[in-house]
Amino acid sequence: MPKGSAQMAYDRVICCADSVGIRNSLIETVPPELAWRGQVAGHDEAAWESPNIPNLYYAGTIMQIRDLKKTMSNVLHGFRFNIKSLYNIIAERHEGTPYPSHRLAISETQIADKIIDRVSSDAGLMHQPGFLCDCMVVDKSKNEVRYHEGLAVDYVLESDFGKHDDYYIVTMEYGDFDGNVFSLEREPHPEKAYNDAYLHSSHPSYAWQSAAGEHHISESLENDWRVHDHCEAQGN
Numbered sequence: 001m002p003k004g005s006a007q008m009a010y011d012r013v014i015c016c017a018d019s020v021g022i023r024n025s026l027i028e029t030v031p032p033e034l035a036w037r038g039q040v041a042g043h044d045e046a047a048w049e050s051p052n053i054p055n056l057y058y059a060g061t062i063m064q065i066r067d068l069k070k071t072m073s074n075v076l077h078g079f080r081f082n083i084k085s086l087y088n089i090i091a092e093r094h095e096g097t098p099y100p101s102h103r104l105a106i107s108e109t110q111i112a113d114k115i116i117d118r119v120s121s122d123a124g125l126m127h128q129p130g131f132l133c134d135c136m137v138v139d140k141s142k143n144e145v146r147y148h149e150g151l152a153v154d155y156v157l158e159s160d161f162g163k164h165d166d167y168y169i170v171t172m173e174y175g176d177f178d179g180n181v182f183s184l185e186r187e188p189h190p191e192k193a194y195n196d197a198y199l200h201s202s203h204p205s206y207a208w209q210s211a212a213g214e215h216h217i218s219e220s221l222e223n224d225w226r227v228h229d230h231c232e233a234q235g236n
Contacts, residue, residue: 046154080126101146119201138166
């Protein structure tokens with residue numbers, strides 16, 4: 001070893017840098033691929049991994065290329081939820097730790113209660129509408145549903161989650177509308193909730209990555225669909 005040099009062993013490297021810093025100083029021999037005018041780190045893979053450098057993952061505002069100018073991965077109240085998901089993805093890939101899940105019986109009541117609680121209380125689904133989701137994987141042989149929270153929709157579709165015979169995703173979505181969302185004529189019928197403009201819950205079902213159906217829950221201006229709990233909390 002040359003005089004004045006040091007040898008170090010490491011398991012992981014964490015570098016705090018912007019896209020320019022990563023390009024210029026992090027890896028000189030194989031620069032990470034950049035996107036969007038060369039200003040944002042490229043990561044075509046849905047797990048926020050560099051497309052040309054395996055095991056190089058991005059966290060923070062640099063995650064935004066997956067939903068550039070669509071949701072809020074470029075700011076703290078968006079990318080903090082992406083980072084939580086990335087942590088679980090890395091733990092699964094490199095430590096063999098399964099992506100966390102809650103196990104539910106195949107019961108209409110249990111599943112409905114779980115979904116209603118999540119869309120009424122989870123900030124990640126609210127702040128990353130249409131981008132982050134929950135994923136329910138149905139295992140009829142065990143009569144159970146594995147409920148996974150806070151994944152990117154694209155990751156579900158591109159990963160092993162999307163290879164299951166029967167799975168559902170739960171997202172929060174805005175509908176299509178022009179003008180002021182608060183001055184639109186509302187759609188009162190629950191079976192026509194797909195016409196709602198304001199943020200509401202959507203539940204597409206999939207079979208081998210092919211959409212088999214979709215269900216919408218009517219919008220709530222209070223963003224809380226826990227009807228009975230809400231009434232009890234108000235003393236009604």
